[in-house]
Every structure is written in C-alpha cells, then in structure tokens.
Amino acid sequence: MSGVWVFEGGMVRRADSEAPGTGGAARPGKVLVHVPSGEVVTSYEVLERRLRELGWERYLNDPCLLQFHQRSTVHLISVPRDFARLKLVHMHDVVVKTRNVFQVRDA
Numbered sequence: 001m002s003g004v005w006v007f008e009g010g011m012v013r014r015a016d017s018e019a020p021g022t023g024g025a026a027r028p029g030k031v032l033v034h035v036p037s038g039e040v041v042t043s044y045e046v047l048e049r050r051l052r053e054l055g056w057e058r059y060l061n062d063p064c065l066l067q068f069h070q071r072s073t074v075h076l077i078s079v080p081r082d083f084a085r086l087k088l089v090h091m092h093d094v095v096v097k098t099r100n101v102f103q104v105r106d107a
Contacts, residue, residue, distance in 0.1 A: 029107045032091045035100065044083050047094070051077070054098060 032041040034050045041047045044066060048058070051068050059067040059076065068077045075097045079090045091104045 030088055030091065030104055031107050032086075032094060033103050033105050035103055041102075044079070047079075050101075051098070054101060056098075 032047070033039070034041060034046075037050075039046065039050075041050070048066075048068070055070050055072070056068040056077070057071070059069040062081075064081055065078050066081055067079075069075065077094055077097055079086055079094075088104065091102075095102045095104055
C-alpha cells in the first residue's frame with residue numbers, strides 16, 4: 001500500500017488515515033447537516049426523523065446496518081448501526097440520495 005506510514009509505540013499506522021481515537025468515525029471537522037433546518041445530525045434518531053419526513057422508511061433488520069428506503073425509488077441508504085462508525089462515505093451517500101436536503105460541512 002502506498003502512502004505515508006508512521007511508527008509509534010511499536011505500532012504502525014498510515015499518517016493520512018483517520019485520527020486516533022475516532023473509532024472509525026468521519027474525519028474530524030466534518031458533519032452532516034439537514035439544510036432546511038440547519039440542524040447537525042448528531043445521532044441516528046435525528047437522521048431517521050429527518051429521513052421519515054422525506055418518505056424514507058426503515059428497511060429490514062440487519063444486526064450490523066441501519067437501512068432506509070423509499071417506496072418510490074430503488075435507492076437504499078445503509079449506515080453502520082453504531083453512530084460512532086459513521087464515515088464520510090456514509091454521509092455522502094445520504095447527501096447524494098436526498099438531493100438538496102443534506103450537506104456535509106466543516107464543523
């Protein structure tokens with residue numbers, strides 16, 4: 001694998017990887033924002049409430065994922081069940097599938 005590698009305390013990590021202690025969360029400084037209200041999505045309860053307002057429904061009951069779908073489309077939003085593992089790619093998935101409703105912004 002290419003990139004910059006750092007050796008610290010007997011451990012190796014990529015220097016351009018996510019910050020230590022984020023638990024796989026989105027890169028520090030990025031947040032998912034509900035544009036019409038300006039509300040920052042801080043939990044899945046907030047995300048689910050906003051998606052339901054747009055006609056999205058909970059889909060299946062997967063032990064690892066939360067999934068939402070709209071009956072009128074083939075789109076499926078999948079996010080890890082643990083909110084701390086929400087990454088930038090998941091945020092962008094929400095943004096793409098709910099055009100003009102959510103944005104990823106700097107914190």
